[in-house]
Amino acid sequence: xxxxxxxxxxxxxxxxxxxxxxxxxxxxxxxxxxxxxxxxxxxxxxxxxxxxxxxxxxxxxxxxxxxxxxxxxxxxxxxxxxxxxxxxxxxxxxxxxxxxxxxxxxxxxxxxxxxxxxxxxxxxxxxxxxxxxxxxxxxxxxxxxxxxxxxxxxxxxxxxxxxxxxxxxxxxxxxxxxxxxxxxxxxxxxxxxxxxxxxxxxxxxxxxxxxxxxxxxxxxxxxxxxxxxxxxxxxxxxxxxxxxxxxxxxxxxxxxxxxxxxxxxxxxxxxxxxxxxxxxxxxxxxxxxxxxxxxxxx
Amino acid sequence: xxxxxxxxxxxxxxxxxxxxxxxxxxxxxxxxxxxxxxxxxxxxxxxxxxxxxxxxxxxxxxxxxxxxxxxxxxxxxxxxxxxxxxxxxxxxxxxxxxxxxxxxxxxxxxxxxxxxxxxxxxxxxxxxxxxxxxxxxxxxxxxxxxxxxxxxxxxxxxxxxxxxxxxxxxxxxxxxxxxxxxxxxxxxxxxxxxxxxxxxxxxxxxxxxxxxxxxxxxxxxxxxxxxxxxxxxxxxxxxxxxxx
Ligand SMILES: Nc1ncnc2c1ncn2[C@@H]1O[C@H](COP(=O)(O)OP(=O)(O)O)[C@@H](O)[C@H]1O
Ligand SMILES: [Mg+2]
Numbered sequence: 197x198x199x200x201x202x203x204x205x206x207x208x209x210x211x212x213x214x215x216x217x218x219x220x221x222x223x224x225x226x227x228x229x230x231x232x233x234x235x236x237x238x239x240x241x242x243x244x245x246x247x248x249x250x251x252x253x254x255x256x257x258x259x260x261x262x263x264x265x266x267x268x269x270x271x272x273x274x275x276x277x278x279x280x281x282x283x284x285x286x287x288x289x290x291x292x293x294x295x296x297x298x299x300x301x302x303x304x305x306x307x308x309x310x311x312x313x314x315x316x317x318x319x320x321x322x323x324x325x326x327x328x329x330x331x332x333x334x335x336x337x338x339x340x341x342x343x344x345x346x347x348x349x350x351x352x353x354x355x356x357x358x359x360x361x362x363x364x365x366x367x368x369x370x371x372x373x374x375x376x377x378x379x380x381x382x383x384x385x386x387x388x389x390x391x392x393x394x395x396x397x398x399x400x401x402x403x404x405x406x407x408x409x410x411x412x413x414x415x416x417x418x419x420x421x422x423x424x425x426x427x428x429x430x431x432x433x434x435x436x437x438x439x440x441x442x443x444x445x446x447x448x449x450x451x452x453x454x455x456x457x458x459x460x461x462x463x464x465x466x467x468x469x470x471x472x473x474x475x476x477x478x479x480x481x482x483x484x485x486x487x488x489x490x491x492x493x494x
Numbered sequence: 495x496x497x498x499x500x501x502x503x504x505x506x507x508x509x510x511x512x513x514x515x516x517x518x519x520x521x522x523x524x525x526x527x528x529x530x531x532x533x534x535x536x537x538x539x540x541x542x543x544x545x546x547x548x549x550x551x552x553x554x555x556x557x558x559x560x561x562x563x564x565x566x567x568x569x570x571x572x573x574x575x576x577x578x579x580x581x582x583x584x585x586x587x588x589x590x591x592x593x594x595x596x597x598x599x600x601x602x603x604x605x606x607x608x609x610x611x612x613x614x615x616x617x618x619x620x621x622x623x624x625x626x627x628x629x630x631x632x633x634x635x636x637x638x639x640x641x642x643x644x645x646x647x648x649x650x651x652x653x654x655x656x657x658x659x660x661x662x663x664x665x666x667x668x669x670x671x672x673x674x675x676x677x678x679x680x681x682x683x684x685x686x687x688x689x690x691x692x693x694x695x696x697x698x699x700x701x702x703x704x705x706x707x708x709x710x711x712x713x714x715x716x717x718x719x720x721x722x723x724x725x726x727x728x729x730x731x732x733x734x735x736x737x738x
């Protein structure tokens with residue numbers, strides 16, 4: 197019975213409960229605050245590059261750079277038809293010339309665009325799965341039959357450095373997360389030992405009066421679990437407040453570059469598991485510490 | 495009521511028991527004796543003779559270095575560790591240094607053995623209250639040990655040891671800190687418990703106490719050896735008939 201909270205009131209008196217009085221709940225609160233924050237960061241980044249990243253990586257733009265407008269139009273139709281026949285491609289969206297001009301306006305200026313300079317024909321395509329370089333090259337070869345002056349810009353290629361950075365950041369947060377977990381465990385272990393030292397005489401007295409190892413362990417474990425739980429609640433609450441505030445700021449950033457870098461709902465579940473896991477660790481440690489201390493007595 | 499000791503099973507049997515702390519000389523040597531149910535024993539001897547050490551063997555805080563001990567009809571040496579709590583609950587102990595739980599009130603300290611034994615809260619109020627009355631500490635029921643005098647702490651320690659009506663009571667210098675009048679009262683408490691069938695072992699160097707209990711037997715420790723001039727500990731006169 198690990199989660200043995202149903203101790204009679206008089207048993208609880210044997211080892212007084214801290215109620216945030218000792219240092220242990222506060223240290224655990226701080227450690228958990230940091231652990232949860234870093235976990236939230238890692239989760240958000242991972243979520244952003246998996247969902248947003250996948251989305252971008254599936255897309256590519258086909259450009260037909262043909263100066264003659266009539267020729268360009270026929271090639272565009274031919275290429276679109278070809279693209280639609282390729283099974284790996286999910287959708288083909290031929291961008292109207294007017295829209296292309298609008299896109300270019302900020303770069304080239306109204307005057308230039310209004311003059312009849314040639315602009316490339318654009319076709320947005322979306323692959324079923326993010327294509328690799330070979331796929332893109334094969335596609336280009338095939339499309340060159342219909343339009344010799346063709347370019348394919350797969351978004352994954354220009355996004356690659358960004359994703360590399362993101363991946364490094366995720367690895368970094370993972371490493372910090374692991375280090376914090378190790379430090380938190382160490383804090384829990386030290387706290388359990390110091391609590392045992394404080395209450396060693398009580399445990400010895402109970403032992404001499406015929407208390408079983410389990411009776412002592414249960415009392416002790418309950419106290420330690422309460423400390424860890426209080427620390428966990430405080431740490432989680434503080435971290436949640438920070439995450440929500442930051443999430444609001446991120447959502448307000450224009451353009452919505454970071455829009456995907458917010459925590460998905462299941463991320464909160466994972467974050468909530470962290471304090472519970474630390475509490476369970478504390479209880480197991482408490483039980484183990486008491487039982488092994490008692491085992492040394494007859 | 496008449497009791498025939500010779501026909502009764504022993505509470506404790508020591509056979510050639512020796513105890514050595516670490517690698518030094520033996521603190522207790524060649525102890526062989528038998529304790530019978532319902533008897534009252536005084537254990538005397540100079541300071542350092544080994545009284546506390548012998549009592550520790552009796553309340554199962556130590557295992558001897560050699561020899562055999564039977565307790566309540568079981569071999570106490572080979573008893574598996576997980577059966578010891580059950581045996582300890584049959585023994586009440588008054589520690590020389592009291593060992594009260596510092597953050598518990600007088601009431602809760604006295605109630606401790608009953609709670610460990612799983613007695614319901616509604617069933618322990620009346621015996622604890624009665625015991626508080628016996629030791630004259632009703633007024634101090636809510637006091638912490640640190641606020642009690644040495645003698646008061648000792649009374650609490652004694653009340654805690656006897657509250658569970660143990661089959662054997664082991665007391666280490668239980669009257670060391672109380673005035674003679676209170677010492678007599680406490681001995682009466684032991685005697686009353688003894689009349690109910692509890693075997694009592696009291697370690698003391700206070701010779702005057704010995705006269706207080708009719709029919710009590712004396713065990714004398716001298717440098718870790720039991721002097722048994724009459725041989726009555728090893729070979730108790732049987733049938734020994736004692737009038738209650
Ligand atoms: N835990 C221990 N470790 C080592 N020596 C001890 C220990 N307890 C008692 N002794 C030694 O054993 C001897 C007997 O001590 P004790 O049993 O306390 O005697 P008494 O109670 O008769 O005064 C003493 O010399 C004491 O120093
Ligand atoms: Mg002593």
